[in-house]
Amino acid sequence: MDILSIFLSKPVLIGLHLGFAILSIDAFLWLLGEVVANAGSVKRRLIAAVLGLAGYILTWIIGGYYYVNFYGSLVKPIIKAGSAPWAHLIAMEAKEHIFLFVIPISITILLLSRLDSGQLQSMGLRKSLIRITLIVAGLGLSLGLMGFIISAAARWGIT
Amino acid sequence: MDKLKSIYASAYSTTITIAIVVGLTIGAELSASFKAWLATFTGHHWVTKSWISIIVFVLFFVIFKFVKKSINESQIRTALAILQIFVILGFIAILGFYMYEFF
Numbered sequence: 001m002d003i004l005s006i007f008l009s010k011p012v013l014i015g016l017h018l019g020f021a022i023l024s025i026d027a028f029l030w031l032l033g034e035v036v037a038n039a040g041s042v043k044r045r046l047i048a049a050v051l052g053l054a055g056y057i058l059t060w061i062i063g064g065y066y067y068v069n070f071y072g073s074l075v076k077p078i079i080k081a082g083s084a085p086w087a088h089l090i091a092m093e094a095k096e097h098i099f100l101f102v103i104p105i106s107i108t109i110l111l112l113s114r115l116d117s118g119q120l121q122s123m124g125l126r127k128s129l130i131r132i133t134l135i136v137a138g139l140g141l142s143l144g145l146m147g148f149i150i151s152a153a154a155r156w157g158i159t
Numbered sequence: 160m161d162k163l164k165s166i167y168a169s170a171y172s173t174t175i176t177i178a179i180v181v182g183l184t185i186g187a188e189l190s191a192s193f194k195a196w197l198a199t200f201t202g203h204h205w206v207t208k209s210w211i212s213i214i215v216f217v218l219f220f221v222i223f224k225f226v227k228k229s230i231n232e233s234q235i236r237t238a239l240a241i242l243q244i245f246v247i248l249g250f251i252a253i254l255g256f257y258m259y260e261f262f
Contacts, residue, residue, distance in 0.1 A: 096205055115166075
């Protein structure tokens with residue numbers, strides 16, 4: 001088995017999908033702390049915002065690859081035949097589409113993060129940045145919860 | 160100021176992207192032929208929706224950034240407020256739609 005095969009195996013894909021999502025959520029919570037605390041470093045805010053955006057992009061590509069190549073043929077039938085078909089029909093369907101919100105929101109946050117704390121205050125944009133950052137971290141957490149439900153439903157199968 | 164125009168353009172293009180994703184999602188569930196038509200472009204309806212979300216975001220970002228000559232802070236605050244409302248409504252619309260369909 002070569003490295004690429006290991007990288008493209010189902011457990012590794014799921015792990016990377018989750019891992020990069022956690023990285024994004026953590027990065028945006030870090031950014032939130034920077035903005036709430038009125039910290040002066042634009043560089044730190046930009047690092048947090050870039051990490052958040054990059055993590056969501058990677059989790060999108062990796063999760064998308066898994067979803068298209070494995071989920072529909074291997075996981076979905078087990079969930080739909082099991083005791084919690086709603087895990088696919090509600091959680092998965094909502095997750096895969098709501099996820100498409102997070103990249104553009106993250107780009108908007110990154111662009112806002114280029115302003116220094118004085119500009120954010122004087123232009124009245126600090127509270128907007130706080131709210132949008134909270135929203136994108138909250139979206140990530142809610143999608144993570146849906147992912148946990150989907151994985152649990154598949155793991156339990158028809159029991 | 161270029162930074163402000165970028166924020167303004169990104170906020171509105173994100174709002175439009177969210178609205179289109181919600182429309183495509185619900186439309187594809189209500190019409191099997193529309194969902195199948197989406198799949199013809201990439202082999203999977205979700206991949207097509209993903210590409211559409213990228214194209215719409217970039218297209219409207221460019222339009223809002225280069226059509227608007229000058230931006231003030233009030234216009235950015237409004238754009239960001241509208242964006243927040245659309246994110247929340249979009250989340251409720253998609254989750255609520257699938258819950259309604261299931262129950």
